[in-house]
Amino acid sequence: MKKILVLLFTIFISLYTYSQKIKEFSRDWTSFSQSVTVATDTLKRFKVVAYVKLITEDDNAWAGVWARVDNKPNQGRGFFDNMSKRPIKSNEWAEYTLEGTIDQKSERLVFGGICTRNGKFYFDKFEVFIEDDNGKFDQVTIENPSFEDEIVNNIIPAWNPGIKKGEINLVREFKFSTTEDSVEGNYAVLIEGKGISSNIGSSEAALPYIGYFIGTVYLLIIVFVLITYFSSTENKNWSLLSRIGFRFSFIYFLLFIIFQNNGAYPLFQLISQFSDKVMQKLAIWFGESLIRVPYQIKTGPNGSGDTTYDYMVIFVVFTIAILGTIVWSIIDKKRTSYKNLYYVLTTAIRYYVGLMLISYGLVKVIQLQFAAPRFDRLMQSYGESSPMGLAWTFLGFSEGYNLFMGIAEVLAGLLLFRRTMTLGAIITLMTAMNVMAVNYFYDVPVKILSTHLVLMTLFLLARDFKKVMSFFVTHSPVQKLTLIQMPKFGKPMRIGLKIFKGLVLVYALGYGFYSVLKSRTLYGTLAPKPPLYGVYEVTNYVINGDTITNYKSDKLWKNLTFERANRVRIQKINREENYYKVEVDTIQRNIRFFPSGNAVDFFDLKYANEGKSLDFHYIYKNDTISGETRRLDKEDFLLTNRGFHWINEYPYNR
Template sequence: MHYPAELLQKLIPWIGKHVLHLSYDITEFTNGSGDTTYDYVVVFTIACSAFAGTVIWSLLDRKRKSYQTLYYWLTTAVRYYVALMLFNYGLWKVIKMQFPAPDLYRLTQPYGDSSPMGLAWTFLGFSKGYNLFMGFAEIAALLLLFRRTMTLGAVITLCTTANVMAVNYFYDVPVKIVSSMLFIMTLFLLSNDATRLLRFFLTDNPVSLPPIKAPVFSKKWMHIAKASLKTLLIGYTIIFGIYEAKQMEKKYGDTAPKPKLYGLYNVDTFVINNDTLPPLITDTIRWKEFLIEWEGFARLQDMTDRTSMFTIIQDTISKKIDFIPKADTALKYTLYYDTPGSNKLNFKGMIQKDSVSIFMTRKDTKDFLLMNRGFNWINEYPFNR
């Protein structure tokens, strides 16, 4: 058993069933969503454990008036967690990995069929400049790593985490728990200077913001060890984070290699059994669009706008593609292709018992208004389409 993950995956479902009496079993654990039932029960369990621990500690050590040293190390842990977490988030925005440019699937998806999260990803991913703005605002959380700049960093971070939290809440992005915790942790860091900040913003009295006092080590080597550990931790996180992000950008970013026949193709002519089908919007046989965006996958849209997904196996030597429908993997068929021009793709072969010849033209992404509108200093009229 790999502790603590596997232990929690046994304990948390038990708590959900026997303590909270949930009407369903917890079977999904933390995945692409950070807001699973499992995650909420984990937060509940941690909160109850923290409350119980606080009560017991307070009773056993009720004569102590303050915990200056413990407070310092607690704020240090929180500062480093928030700073390094937001650095990674910000870095992925700067290189445009978290919010990639709208892909062909998004550009051809009916607007009303997108989810709130899909809409947010399209909105945020459209603009490289806005990604840079968000990314550098989050990277500014590195100011939290130093006591003298902690308050400035916390003010900036409070604004960025509030914005992230709002997007997650109001666009139903399943990272609500993490973004809320980052916001609350930042409030905690600011609480030390809350009175001074209120005085600064609401009065004309002079204000100073002294850094949190660090414990004084009695031996020189302890100071050296502390500074060395801090330098190594920050350096490793930044350097390795940038390296990993750049590697992922090469593989999955906007400029990553595309499949051989990548593109969105409009079907110009569709011939079945030597009969050319006219482009009638009620025809469920004639193809309307054909899309290859990811290696090994394709999407077909017929004239009624019904879509079908396929696993495809491409043989570039024989110039043929095996199509395996996702809906029925037993219905496999093979089409031979040729590319008579840089933006042309033709298919010939058999679909079940019917012979087909399909002639298509690739559509340029710049044909979409969203992708060709660009930036304009001067707008004589609002261009809201």
């Protein structure tokens, strides 16, 4: 066994050393950047100024100046703006200014240019200014601001190709070169985008056969899992197929648990930081060098469990498991069974699946995962919702169904005890398969995790498959189910394991209940509602004294939604949606809007409300705007006011 571990570790580290630093991929946009260190004890403004123009026949092409403030560790996110809401489309040189703020949490100011789609994009004369203690803007020295140094191999001297320092990200569709068409000095930057379509950068378009590849991998895993049916911890001699299936399952599932733990094991993330970094390098190398993924593989968490990176991790783990199984079968062919390792693997799987589903079940019991439909959902047509959004609305509508689903998932806790493991596995298999079906058929990005919960549960059931089928299908008598035997530990070890198990259960259940109840008061049904809570439907809209009747106008507001603290959602009549940071003063009856998200760009909206009406008045960009609205509460929607009826003389299907 030691030889196997040494060999696998050697393979792992060897592949890691081949990780590439320079990355080339496809997408429909590119950027360049530079950064400066910032330090201040107070809120200060900054400006990034640059000259930009573009020549294009692509209606979707645009350019922009962008800036991002990177905060100190564990200080949250700082300012960000890339002008996407006010894109540059002019074919004449013009100066553009981007303003933002830094504060005591700020560490670096990153800035640069961005362009998207097909065309020729020109940038020149970058300048950065930061406010001093007296309110005066001082210019900050930056390198190669007017691009007088010649561009070689798509690299701008002193500038970083990408959005992060130290990363060299080259986009195939864009070429960087030096041009004499400049504003200041002799040269400027010219970026040419060619051959870009709507599919460029799309994962599905770039990897059209990825579904077949993933399906084949899962099918092979199922085969390896099911052939362990021929084994039993009660038998001294396992069949050859059973031993092969177990070897693969042991390597594959343990590696999956390590690299896709998803918070199942308490505090596991504290000891997995190094292994995660190694896997990030290895998975990216695997995807770019072997799978030939033509776009950037991102590793950061973003709410999806089905990213390209996640699938590359699965492919790496699967490859290691196949190679490891071959090597293991060659050097350990005389061994007839793996009782102790079987106990180790089933214990790891039982706790992974059990604790994972308990955590998911608890957030369903209090209706935190599938929250009641928000106002934006209630105002949205079915046709505008995504499949996942539709599923979330359907599941979140009923508090009772959330409770039912939550209890079913919490019952996976039966897996944590060897005597109830088979019963728990049967219940868990049905529960996990239902979750997996929703994820697949409603395009919910948790397909990898839910699939593996099913695969792991199948592994736990495999050894009793014949007995379960005999009981449920042929109605044959079954004397007893197989009880996984614990290795012969000494008494102190057995006591220690029981104490450890108790601590894990107390932590998982106790802390689990505490965290979800706390979250319920922060984000769930018990969270405080913001001032002006509700949807305000605009009934009259006047700009500069003229009532707007053109219902295709991009200025006409359709409704305002106040549902989250310090945020408002505005839907326009042309279906465009904007989210703004706001500060509501109910005493002065004033709402301060921050259109670009920074403290220096704002306008004040005065309002008067009586009953279910709200009138407003504000001035923005030299326009004087006023309007009248009526408030809609959740009780005003059929979905939320219909309720439950024992007797229905006719179907009420609307």
